[in-house]
Amino acid sequence: MYRKEKSIQIKSSASALYNNLSVLPILDKNLTYFTVVHGNTVNMVSASTDGLNFSHRQLQSKEGSVTVSSSVITQASWCVLPYRALLVLTSLKGIQMYESDGSIMVYWHALDALETPPAQAVFARGIAAASGHYICVGTSSGLVLVFDIPNKGTNITLAEVLAEHRDPITDIASEVSESKDCPADLVTADDAGVLCVWKSGEDFKLVSKISAYGCTCSSVKMWKGVIAAAYGSGQIRIYDAVSGMVHAEVNAHARWIYALDIAPDSGKLLSGAEDSFVQIWKLSQILESDTVEIEHCHSECVTDVQICGSRFCDPEGNTFAVTGYDLCEIIRYIQI
Amino acid sequence: MSLRTLPLLFINLGGEMLYILDQRLRAQNIPADKAKKVMNDIITTMFNKKFMEELFKPQELYSKKALRTVFDRLAHASIMRLNQASMDKLYDLMTMAFKYQVLLCPRPKDILLVTFNHMDAIEDFVRDSPSILNQVDETFRQLIDLYSCLPAGEFQLIRQTLLIFFQDMHIRVSIFLKDKVQNSNGRFVLPTCGPVPWGTEVPGLIRTFNSNGEEVKRVEFVNGGHYVGSLREGSYDLYGERILKLGTNMYSVSRPVETHMSGTSKSSASHAKENTVPNPLAKEELNLLAHLMGGLEMKKMNSGDGGFRLNLFTSDEEEEQATLLTRPEELSNKVINIQATKDQHEKEELAQIMDDFKIQEEAKQSTSKGDDLLALMDGL
Numbered sequence: 001m002y003r004k005e006k007s008i009q010i011k012s013s014a015s016a017l018y019n020n021l022s023v024l025p026i027l028d029k030n031l032t033y034f035t036v037v038h039g040n041t042v043n044m045v046s047a048s049t050d051g052l053n054f055s056h057r058q059l060q061s062k063e064g065s066v067t068v069s070s071s072v073i074t075q076a077s078w079c080v081l082p083y084r085a086l087l088v089l090t091s092l093k094g095i096q097m098y099e100s101d102g103s104i105m106v107y108w109h110a111l112d113a114l115e116t117p118p119a120q121a122v123f124a125r126g127i128a129a130a131s132g133h134y135i136c137v138g139t140s141s142g143l144v145l146v147f148d149i150p151n152k153g154t155n156i157t158l159a160e161v162l163a164e165h166r167d168p169i170t171d172i173a174s175e176v177s178e179s180k181d182c183p184a185d186l187v188t189a190d191d192a193g194v195l196c197v198w199k200s201g202e203d204f205k206l207v208s209k210i211s212a213y214g215c216t217c218s219s220v221k222m223w224k225g226v227i228a229a230a231y232g233s234g235q236i237r238i239y240d241a242v243s244g245m246v247h248a249e250v251n252a253h254a255r256w257i258y259a260l261d262i263a264p265d266s267g268k269l270l271s272g273a274e275d276s277f278v279q280i281w282k283l284s285q286i287l288e289s290d291t292v293e294i295e296h297c298h299s300e301c302v303t304d305v306q307i308c309g310s311r312f313c314d315p316e317g318n319t320f321a322v323t324g325y326d327l328c329e330i331i332r333y334i335q336i
Numbered sequence: 337m338s339l340r341t342l343p344l345l346f347i348n349l350g351g352e353m354l355y356i357l358d359q360r361l362r363a364q365n366i367p368a369d370k371a372k373k374v375m376n377d378i379i380t381t382m383f384n385k386k387f388m389e390e391l392f393k394p395q396e397l398y399s400k401k402a403l404r405t406v407f408d409r410l411a412h413a414s415i416m417r418l419n420q421a422s423m424d425k426l427y428d429l430m431t432m433a434f435k436y437q438v439l440l441c442p443r444p445k446d447i448l449l450v451t452f453n454h455m456d457a458i459e460d461f462v463r464d465s466p467s468i469l470n471q472v473d474e475t476f477r478q479l480i481d482l483y484s485c486l487p488a489g490e491f492q493l494i495r496q497t498l499l500i501f502f503q504d505m506h507i508r509v510s511i512f513l514k515d516k517v518q519n520s521n522g523r524f525v526l527p528t529c530g531p532v533p534w535g536t537e538v539p540g541l542i543r544t545f546n547s548n549g550e551e552v553k554r555v556e557f558v559n560g561g562h563y564v565g566s567l568r569e570g571s572y573d574l575y576g577e578r579i580l581k582l583g584t585n586m587y588s589v590s591r592p593v594e595t596h597m598s599g600t601s602k603s604s605a606s607h608a609k610e611n612t613v614p615n616p617l618a619k620e621e622l623n624l625l626a627h628l629m630g631g632l633e634m635k636k637m638n639s640g641d642g643g644f645r646l647n648l649f650t651s652d653e654e655e656e657q658a659t660l661l662t663r664p665e666e667l668s669n670k671v672i673n674i675q676a677t678k679d680q681h682e683k684e685e686l687a688q689i690m691d692d693f694k695i696q697e698e699a700k701q702s703t704s705k706g707d708d709l710l711a712l713m714d715g716l
Binding site: 012013015016017038039072074092118119120121123167168170190191192215216232233234235245246247248249250251252253254255256275276277279289290291293294295296299300301303304305306325326 | 337338339340394439442443444487488489490492493495496497499500503504506519523524525526528532533535536537538539540541542543544545546547549555557558559560561563
């Protein structure tokens with residue numbers, strides 16, 4: 001069971017965008033950072049662990065024009081690398097990378113609109129860190145841009161472009177368990193529902209491609225060689241990353257799922273959808289049969305809120321946070 | 337975001353406007369021939385060929401202010417005049433109704449069915465005027481051509497773009513409050529029961545597969561809602577049953593148009609922002625607007641023409657009161673800020689745009705009533 005804790009007020013409401021909540025625990029300072037996107041603004045809140053002190057910061061997408069809809073931010077997410085953490089913003093204009101506290105912008109990558117057909121919107125979406133010193137960002141043309149991040153400083157370079165997807169990228173995730181030498185450690189998802197599984201490194205190698213089944217994959221996660229993918233049909237599918245075999249299929253929600261998260265230490269999975277429900281699941285590996293099972297643990301209704309972001313706040317999955325369209329708060333839950 | 341959002345925004349808001357006007361025209365006992373003329377004139381203007389051509393070009397949504405100006409102009413395309421308070425109310429009702437429809441449509445593609453419900457109703461309004469019907473029909477076909485084969489992901493992007501446009505608007509509408517689909521804080525009620533969207537399974541089942549892909553286990557779980565299987569899919573053709581009820585006419589003489597105004601919930605952060613940030617693109621936007629309005633010809637209103645004033649309130653006193661109620665400064669639509677630029681060329685262009693407006697103003701000088709649009713343009 002989980003119970004509601006005091007929620008965190010944010011300066012402006014959350015927009016209806018996939019995975020519109022990012023959480024970064026800063027353990028040595030007893031702080032947790034949250035970001036939520038509102039139109040062309042990112043709300044950043046740092047909250048002390050005791051839940052008493054909050055400090056707010058707002059980041060604007062400064063690039064390009066000022067008409068509201070053309071500078072909309074599509075996603076904000078922290079990327080934790082071994083030596084540094086960066087806050088990455090994607091928008092209709094390009095990709096911005098900030099120091100983790102949002103204080104300094106260290107990199108800007110403009111999107112090239114020329115290759116896109118005129119009626120197609122141009123944007124970046126889908127953000128994840130990969131194998132030590134890379135950050136991967138997806139684009140509306142289906143490309144995945146791989147940036148090489150130095151241990152410090154601003155000398156960030158575009159190292160590789162992965163061109164396997166034909167539809168706009170929706171989400172990217174990397175392996176969250178600490179296991180070494182896994183044959184696959186990155187997964188990219190697109191609007192058509194195609195998943196590509198990669199082994200990251202000097203050269204990113206395509207390990208497997210999981211074909212679409214007619215619906216957008218809006219959020220994806222990877223844990224111990226297993227992929228959890230959430231779809232517009234309200235379903236969650238659990239795949240083996242290397243073979244692409246389906247371990248399980250769940251009729252999880254009545255509307256589009258907007259967010260998935262996995263707690264690396266416990267294998268708990270969280271899904272949030274437009275149907276106003278957050279569902280908590282648990283994945284467990286069955287070693288003798290080499291399969292994965294998923295069981296339902298908890299169901300939480302956030303009344304009259306179309307959920308657009310939900311994340312665990314600790315590696316065990318004992319706490320989670322939720323936000324939704326038009327909502328000016330981040331609602332937190334704690335296990336009892 | 338999506339560059340295909342504007343036609344849907346305009347047509348659905350226009351559809352809602354027509355529902356409200358139709359109800360008010362009847363409630364105010366406007367003679368049938370005059371009411372008919374108003375509806376026909378507005379629909380003709382709305383589906384003007386040149387205007388539609390501009391509208392269907394791929395483009396970003398423009399600001400709330402610019403869109404509001406378009407609808408001010410559209411509402412005055414006939415012999416009917418609305419004062420500022422009535423126009424404000426009309427626009428609030430239209431936008432909240434369409435926000436509700438966008439938010440509640442079961443899956444993103446259903447936005448198209450909402451649009452088709454509006455188109456069906458508009459066609460019914462002009463059923464006995466073949467030339468106007470043809471005009472509407474043409475747009476209907478264009479909608480089908482352009483949208484019916486878009487993938488679900490693109491529809492979701494359109495929906496998300498619309499939701500950003502309507503974000504932080506929480507005006508309370510009495511018909512929604514009465515129907516218990518809106519809460520007193522202005523948020524819409526999201527049902528956790530009823531049919532799931534087409535193509536979605538009722539939540540509550542986990543299926544497990546072995547390494548050969550055979551199903552080995554089925555486990556049910558309690559998902560917290562009370563859903564049932566989906567209804568059949570609505571028709572995406574020119575004719576046919578849409579199944580979805582969102583976007584159909586919810587007003588009737590027994591269910592009048594009414595809003596509750598609450599000042600605090602209206603002055604939202606986003607409103608404020610839009611005004612405080614100077615917009616160097618205001619010129620571009622006005623350019624586009626002037627271009628769009630080239631197709632919208634203003635009707636001259638002579639005293640002998642039988643023009644009349646429509647009231648969106650139950651009585652004239654109420655309307656007067658609403659006019660006197662000072663709306664928050666940021667909400668008044670009187671001023672459109674244009675950055676004065678040094679560039680001579682731009683200045684000339686701007687002067688041209690202003691001239692365009694002036695011509696339309698002069699055309700209106702002869703009228704005694706309907707000064708609100710003039711006031712609207714005074715800020716230029």
